[in-house]
Every structure is written in structure tokens, then in C-alpha cells.
Amino acid sequence: xxxxxxxxxxxxxxxxxxxxxxxxxxxxxxxxxxxxxxxxxxxxxxxxxxxxxxxxxxxxxxxxxxxxxxxxxxxxxxxxxxxxxxxxxxxxxxxxxxxxxxxxxxxxxxxxxxxxxxxxxxxxxxxxxxxxxxxxxxxxxxxxxxxxxxxxxx
Amino acid sequence: xxxxxxxxxxxxxxxxxxxxxxxxxxxxxxxxxxxxxxxxxxxxxxxxxxxxxxxxxxxxxxxxxxxxxxxxxxxxxxxxxxxxxxxxxxxxxxxxxxxxxxxxxxxxxxxxxxxxxxxxxxxxxxxxxxxxxxxxxxxxxxxxxxxxxxxxxxxxxxxxxxxxxxxxxxxxxxxxxxxxxxxxxxxxxxxxxxxxxxxxxxxxxxxxxxxxxxxxxxxxxxxxxxxxxxxxxxxxxxxxxxxxxxxxxxxxxxxxxxxxxxxxxxxxxxxxxxxxxxxxxxxxxxxxxxxxxxxxxxxxxxxxxxxxxxxxxxxxxxxxxxxxxxxxxxxxxxxxxxxxxxxxxxxxxxxxxxxxxxxxxxxxxxxxxxxxxxxxxxxxxxxxxxxxxxxxxxxxxxxxxxxxxxxxxxxxxxxxxxxxxxxxxxxxxxxxxxxxxxxxxxxxxxxxxxxxxxxxxxxxxxxxxxxxxxxxxxxxxxxxxxxxxxxxxxxxxxxxxxxxxxxxxxxxxxxxxxxxxxxxxxxxxxxxxxxxxxxxxxxxxxxxxxxxxxxxxxxxxxxxxxxxxxxxxxxxxxxxxxxxxxxxxxxxxxxxxxxxxxxxxxxxxxxxxxxxxxxxxxxxxxxxxxxxxxxxxxxxxxxxxxxxxxxxxxxxxxxxxxxxxxxxx
Numbered sequence: 139x140x141x142x143x144x145x146x147x148x149x150x151x152x153x154x155x156x157x158x159x160x161x162x163x164x165x166x167x168x169x170x171x172x173x174x175x176x177x178x179x180x181x182x183x184x185x186x187x188x189x190x191x192x193x194x195x196x197x198x199x200x201x202x203x204x205x206x207x208x209x210x211x212x213x214x215x216x217x218x219x220x221x222x223x224x225x226x227x228x229x230x231x232x233x234x235x236x237x238x239x240x241x242x243x244x245x246x247x248x249x250x251x252x253x254x255x256x257x258x259x260x261x262x263x264x265x266x267x268x269x270x271x272x273x274x275x276x277x278x279x280x281x282x283x284x285x286x287x288x289x290x291x292x
Numbered sequence: 293x294x295x296x297x298x299x300x301x302x303x304x305x306x307x308x309x310x311x312x313x314x315x316x317x318x319x320x321x322x323x324x325x326x327x328x329x330x331x332x333x334x335x336x337x338x339x340x341x342x343x344x345x346x347x348x349x350x351x352x353x354x355x356x357x358x359x360x361x362x363x364x365x366x367x368x369x370x371x372x373x374x375x376x377x378x379x380x381x382x383x384x385x386x387x388x389x390x391x392x393x394x395x396x397x398x399x400x401x402x403x404x405x406x407x408x409x410x411x412x413x414x415x416x417x418x419x420x421x422x423x424x425x426x427x428x429x430x431x432x433x434x435x436x437x438x439x440x441x442x443x444x445x446x447x448x449x450x451x452x453x454x455x456x457x458x459x460x461x462x463x464x465x466x467x468x469x470x471x472x473x474x475x476x477x478x479x480x481x482x483x484x485x486x487x488x489x490x491x492x493x494x495x496x497x498x499x500x501x502x503x504x505x506x507x508x509x510x511x512x513x514x515x516x517x518x519x520x521x522x523x524x525x526x527x528x529x530x531x532x533x534x535x536x537x538x539x540x541x542x543x544x545x546x547x548x549x550x551x552x553x554x555x556x557x558x559x560x561x562x563x564x565x566x567x568x569x570x571x572x573x574x575x576x577x578x579x580x581x582x583x584x585x586x587x588x589x590x591x592x593x594x595x596x597x598x599x600x601x602x603x604x605x606x607x608x609x610x611x612x613x614x615x616x617x618x619x620x621x622x623x624x625x626x627x628x629x630x631x632x633x634x635x636x637x638x639x640x641x642x643x644x645x646x647x648x649x650x651x652x653x654x655x656x657x658x659x660x661x662x663x664x665x666x667x668x669x670x671x672x673x674x675x676x677x678x679x680x681x682x683x684x685x686x687x688x689x690x691x692x693x694x695x696x697x698x699x700x701x702x703x704x705x706x707x708x709x710x711x712x713x714x715x716x717x718x719x720x721x722x723x724x725x726x727x728x729x730x731x732x733x734x735x736x737x738x739x740x741x742x743x744x745x746x747x748x749x750x751x752x753x754x755x756x757x758x759x760x761x762x763x764x765x766x767x768x769x770x771x772x773x774x775x776x777x778x779x780x781x782x783x784x785x786x787x788x789x790x791x792x793x794x795x796x797x798x799x800x801x802x803x804x805x806x807x808x809x810x811x812x813x814x815x816x817x818x819x820x821x822x823x824x825x826x827x828x829x830x831x832x833x834x835x836x837x838x839x840x841x842x843x844x845x846x847x848x849x850x851x852x853x854x855x856x857x858x859x860x861x862x863x864x865x866x867x868x869x870x871x872x873x874x875x876x877x878x879x880x881x882x883x884x885x886x887x888x889x890x891x892x893x894x895x896x897x898x899x900x901x902x903x904x905x906x907x908x909x910x911x912x913x914x915x916x917x918x919x920x921x922x923x924x925x926x927x928x929x930x931x932x933x934x935x936x937x938x939x940x941x942x943x944x945x946x947x948x949x950x951x952x953x954x955x956x957x
Contacts, residue, residue: 213830213831213833214820214821214830214831214876215820215831215876215878217831217832217833218831218832218849218851218854218856218876219851219852227952228851228852228853228854228927269925269926269927270852270853270925270926270927271852271925273851273852273877273878273879273882274878274879275877275878275879276817276878276879277878
């Protein structure tokens with residue numbers, strides 16, 4: 139479909155002021171909320187898959203091919219909530235994100251969000267601010283890594 | 293915890309007690325005394341602790357709800373009500389543009405049917421957890437439900453069938469599922485069909501059809517259809533093991549009555565079980581010995597790539613006529629008005645349940661083959677050979693109870709038969725034809741079901757009674773009550789009542805399968821990158837609006853927790869608006885709903901990665917809200933939008949926007 143026939147004019151509009159004022163009201167234990175996703179295989183408590191560590195990642199100069207692939211994934215699965223700018227839409231804007239957060243932390247938020255929201259104080263702080271649990275968009279490790287590369291360009 | 297029970301007395305009293313029990317049932321009314329055979333440890337046997345799963349999936353017919361409901365066993369917890377033949381406003385099935393074709397027939401769109409018999413697909417004669425079939429009795433159809441998505445994947449209409457009751461039982465590798473007409477009818481041209489009812493004997497014919505589901509796509513087609521003498525076909529089962537390649541159908545109304553069947557179709561002491569050699573039929577079909585006759589019917593199929601159902605209209609069916617093609621069907625006399633027709637796990641014995649008979653006849657496949665070879669006939673019925681009853685009989689279970697209906701098996705040499713009139717399950721030994729145990733059911737049991745109980749290798753463990761009458765079993769809810777099922781343990785020598793649970797619609801038949809055979813297939817969400825819907829929005833970038841004459845198409849996305857676009861203007865009275873809504877989520881159990889004020893439609897419930905289309909014809913000028921109906925996040929209540937409807941002919945510019953303080957790009 140020709141996207142030019144599908145114009146979305148997006149204008150600046152302060153629509154989320156109420157959201158900005160809502161910090162601090164999150165439940166103390168996010169993993170126990172009704173939005174929690176129980177582990178499907180055991181049906182019991184949430185299992186904890188191995189988190190990604192700094193040792194799992196190698197960051198060199200920005201790889202443009204990877205960043206371009208990451209941008210494609212961003213458009214489909216992330217853009218609805220994250221701006222390329224510094225401001226928050228639903229979740230934080232991505233501008234400068236890779237200078238504020240460790241690469242492994244970002245990768246884990248993408249791939250292991252339930253574990254992060256259960257255990258990681260920084261992730262929990264974000265939930266208190268945003269009040270929407272970050273969706274697990276079921277990216278592969280390669281896709282998540284490409285996304286990280288795209289973030290580095292912002 | 294024992295109570296003095298009528299039923300306990302019954303077991304002790306044996307055959308004499310049985311007659312006493314029947315005396316309490318006089319006047320066609322079930323015994324509604326609060327009897328209960330529950331022992332102290334029943335609760336422990338059915339308790340599935342919070343967060344744990346049931347051992348079996350139990351697929352239960354929704355009866356006149358037209359649906360298929362899913363329970364867990366042994367807890368009796370209801371897990372899902374799958375829309376099949378009836379519209380479902382909760383999921384939007386039959387309301388979304390994508391699902392409307394599923395309910396198309398030669399009579400047009402039909403929002404309802406009467407579903408009776410779930411049948412799980414089989415591999416090597418054992419349920420494999422891939423599909424569940426179910427028949428639509430009223431407007432003859434068969435549906436295939438995919439157990440990866442728990443959604444109806446295809447529905448085929450059956451031509452030359454009237455009342456698809458004897459269905460959809462499967463062959464051992466689901467090469468075919470069958471349809472047998474409950475009501476015989478005249479077929480052919482308009483002139484051939486427009487005949488006096490009293491010419492039944494001359495003009496009315498039955499059919500049994502063999503429907504082939506494509507193993508990959510699940511699309512169904514009619515492989516061949518066999519013409520039979522005019523009668524009523526009731527139930528059926530495929531042969532297995534030595535009887536593999538054969539199919540057995542119970543037939544009643546051999547009187548060929550066409551009025552007051554209650555009396556007129558109950559005259560003969562025996563009706564028939566029809567033995568059909570489907571391998572032979574398949575061979576005749578392959579050899580081109582059938583006749584292609586005009587017959588219009590729909591085959592509907594849900595395309596999972598486009599998330600859209602497609603209807604194909606077929607124009608002819610291949611018919612085989614046993615009067616011309618030999619060795620295709622044989623009748624075996626069966627007392628009296630047989631209902632169930634069940635084949636034991638070894639495949640040697642076929643149990644006919646004459647619902648008006650005070651005995652259960654068991655046929656022996658070896659003897660059937662010998663009788664056919666020796667031409668051991670007692671005559672013919674409308675040109676079809678009738679085998680001699682005594683020659684094909686393994687034996688009769690004498691005085692098993694009143695009103696035998698259906699039989700299932702435990703794989704240990706025992707059969708369990710439901711007794712409608714005497715409201716009980718009777719366990720008997722197949723070889724010895726001896727009654728071993730009986731338990732009362734509350735009340736008036738119809739079908740019964742053992743996990744794998746009609747297959748080569750039953751899992752056993754439980755038998756579930758599906759009752760026709762509920763009466764006082766649950767808290768009363770006015771004149772209309774929930775239907776009722778009862779779970780019994782069959783692990784020991786004696787059956788043991790464990791649990792009652794309510795069901796939707798008349799439960800008719802049900803089948804169960806170990807959960808482990810189904811769970812690995814579960815689809816948790818649809819991959820958005822594989823979504824080939826013509827109006828998919830893969831990301832908010834692809835959303836937008838387009839006018840085509842008076843049709844307006846809006847491509848919209850949902851994600852926790854906003855709709856994009858959410859401000860739409862330029863819609864005019866006289867427009868037909870299509871919302872093509874794509875759920876951008878890619879995680880399990882995050883559907884979004886979509887509803888519009890005043891829409892003469894249901895909601896959409898869009899699964900992650902799916903696109904669904906909502907048709908809306910605005911009828912009032914003004915600002916109309918739409919919103920997500922399925923609580924999705926803390927900001928669910930904010931998940932809303934406005935659409936502006938202007939008078940016909942107005943020139944408000946067509947726009948679709950989301951106004952954010954940041955464009956995001």
C-alpha cells in the first residue's frame with residue numbers, strides 16, 4: 139500500500155500530562171500483579187532464564203547494516219511506545235539511552251522484561267513512572283542486538 | 293461418609309434390585325431423590341490446586357449453543373468456549389469481516405447450529421491432539437477446530453444430507469470423517485425433490501459422505517458420497533485393527549415412517565447396523581466408478597496467513613450407488629432402534645445399542661466377514677443384502693438396564709454403556725458379556741466418555757456422564773438450568789462418583805485427551821512479520837485512512853495502551869467504515885478489544901499480531917467514541933479515541949491522527 143495515501147499528521151500536543159503526574163503509585167511487587175505472565179512450561183512460579191551479561195556483548199564501531207535492521211524492528215514493534223527523541227511517550231525516549239544504560243541492561247529489558255520487572259530496582263523504578271509494564275515483543279537475540287545498534291545511532 | 297442409598301441397594305440387589313429401581317422411574321420422570329454415591333476422598337481426586345493444571349483436556353459439545361466447550365479433567369473447570377457454528381460476540385466470531393465467511397452456506401449466512409459430537413483427529417487409531425471435529429446437525433456441516441489456536445479452522449457444508457447426526461467420526465488416520473444423514477430426503481433436480489411426503493419409500497434416500505481433511509491446511513472436501521435406502525442414520529464408528537477399512541452406522545426407522553415416528557418407527561423388532569467397506573468405496577471412486585452429480589455446497593477455510601476466512605462454493609459431488617457397485621454395504625439386524633454404534637479397542641467387536649431393547653447386541657467382525665463370504669443372508673432391504681443376525685452375533689448382554697444408548701471402552705476388556713431410561717452407567721465384560729458394575733447418574737444420561745474411549749488405546753481412568761436432565765443438582769436458576777456432567781473414577785473394579793460440573797448447551801458427546809498431547813502445539817501469539825492481511829499495519833507508520841467512494845478504510849493499531857489513529861474526522865452519514873485493527877503486541881495473553889458506540893455489531897477481540905476488521909455504518913451525526921474493551925494495562929481506561937461523523941455531503945477533510953507531544957520520529 140502506498141503510504142503516501144495514508145497520511146498520519148502527528149502534531150505536538152500535551153496529552154500525557156496526567157501520566158507524568160502519576161509516578162510512585164506502582165505496586166510494591168510488580169511480579170505479583172494481574173498483568174504478570176506466569177511461566178508456561180511449569181505452570182508454577184516464574185522461572186528465571188539466564189540474563190544477558192556484559193560478557194555476552196561486544197560493541198565496536200556502529201554497524202550500519204545492523205542498525206538499519208534494528209530500525210525496521212523498531213518501526214514494527216517499538217515505535218508505538220518509544221520515541222527516537224529524549225521524551226517519554228509510553229516508555230522512555232531512546233535518544234542517548236545507550237549512554238545512560240548498560241547495553242546488557244537494555245538487552246535484558248527487551249528480552250527478559252518479566253524477570254527485570256520482578257528483580258531489577260531500576261526496571262521497577264521505570265514501571266512506577268510509566269505504569270505500563272513493558273511488553274515482551276518476543277524479539278530474537280539477534281533482533282535485540284540490532285535494536286541496540288539502532289539505539290546507539292540516536 | 294456413607295449414606296443409605298437407593299443406588300447402593302441396587303448394586304447389592306442385582307437384577308431384582310434393577311426392577312425395583314425401574315419402578316421408581318415410572319411416568320417418564322427421572323428419580324430426583326438426592327442420592328449420592330460420593331466417598332470421602334472424592335475431593336482429593338478432583339482437586340487441582342491453584343496454579344496447577346488438569347491432566348486431561350475435555351472437549352464437550354455445546355449442543356444447541358452451536359459451540360465446543362473445553363474443560364479440564366478431573367477438576368471440571370471450564371477453560372474455553374470455542375465458537376464454531378454460532379456467532380460469538382465476545383471474540384467477534386461471525387461479526388468481524390474476516391470470520392463472516394466461516395458461517396456461509398447455500399442458505400446464506402447462518403448464525404447458529406446444533407452441535408453434537410466432538411471427535412479428535414487420530415494417528416494410528418489414537419487421538420493425536422491436532423484437531424477436533426464437530427458436526428452441525430441442523431444445517432448439515434462439519435467443522436474442524438485447530439488445537440494449536442483453539443479456533444475453528446474450516447467448516448464444510450454437506451449436500452444431500454438433512455440432519456447431520458451420524459457424524460463426524462474419524463478413520464484411524466483421519467483420512468476421512470463421516471457424515472450420515474439423520475433424515476432421508478428426495479435428491480436431484482427441483483422436480484425430483486418436489487414430491488409428496490407420502491412417497492417416502494419410492495423417492496427418499498439416505499446418504500453417508502466421506503469428508504477428507506487436508507493434512508496440512510485442514511481444508512475439507514467431500515471424497516465420495518454413498519447413496520443408501522431411505523432411513524434414519526444415527527451414529528457411527530470406524531473399524532480398527534482387523535476391521536480397519538470398514539465403517540459401522542446405526543440405522544433406525546427401517547419402517548420408513550414419515551409421520552409420528554415415535555410410534556410408526558418403533559414397529560420392527562430389529563432395525564440395522566450398516567457395515568460399509570470404505571476401502572472398497574475409495575477404490576471404486578479411484579476407478580471412476582462413481583457418478584459426479586450436481587450439488588452445491590460451501591467449504592469455508594480460515595487462512596492463518598491473511599487472518600481471513602475464505603469461502604469456496606463447490607458444484608458437484610461424487611456419488612457411489614451400492615445397488616450398482618457390489619460389496620459396498622451390508623445390513624446387520626440390530627434390536628431395536630439402535631442409537632450408539634461403537635467399536636471396541638481391538639476392532640473385533642461392534643456394539644449396537646438398541647435404545648428400545650432390553651439387551652445389548654455385540655457383533656463379531658470375524659463372523660461378519662465369514663457371513664459375507666458364505667453369502668449367509670436373511671434377505672435384502674431395498675436391494676442391500678441383510679446378513680443373518682445369529683451368524684454375525686458375538687452375543688447379547690442380557691438385561692443390562694433400560695434404554696442403552698452409547699458405549700465406550702477402558703482398554704482392559706470392559707465396556708461402559710449409558711442407560712438413558714434407568715439413568716445409570718453399566719460396566720460389562722466384552723468377551724463374557726457379563727455385567728460387572730453399575731452406578732446411577734443424575735439424571736438420564738445420554739453420551740458417556742472415557743479419555744480415548746472410542747480409540748485403539750484408551751487412557752481410561754475416568755468416565756464422564758453427560759446428562760440430559762439436571763433438576764436439583766445445582767443451585768436453581770429459574771426454569772432454565774445449566775446442563776450437567778458427572779465424573780466417575782474407573783480405576784478400581786467399582787465405578788466411583790467424584791464430581792458434578794455444569795456445562796453449556798446440551799453436552800451430547802465429548803472426548804478427552806492427555807493435556808501433554810495438546811499443550812506443545814499451543815500458539816501464543818501471531819508473528820506480526822508473517823501477517824499477510826491486506827490491511828495489516830506493521831507498526832504505526834503504516835496506519836492511515838483512505839476513502840473509496842462511500843467506503844472508508846481505516847488502518848489502525850493497538851498496543852498498551854493506545855489506538856493509532858485515535859482522532860478521525862471526515863466521515864459522513866452514508867459512509868460504510870471499515871476499521872482494520874492490528875494488535876502490535878507480540879506476547880501471550882495481550883489481546884485488545886475494539887468497540888464503537890451504537891455499532892450494530894459486536895466487538896473485535898484482536899489477538900497479538902492479528903488484524904481484524906470491524907464494519908460500521910454510522911447513523912447519527914456527532915462525535916462517537918471507540919475504546920479497548922479488554923483491560924490491558926493500568927492505562928486501559930485511557931485507551932480510547934473519537935471519530936467525527938458529519939452530515940451527508942459535508943466537506944470536512946478526511947483525517948486520521950494521533951496527537952502526541954512527540955512525533956516519535
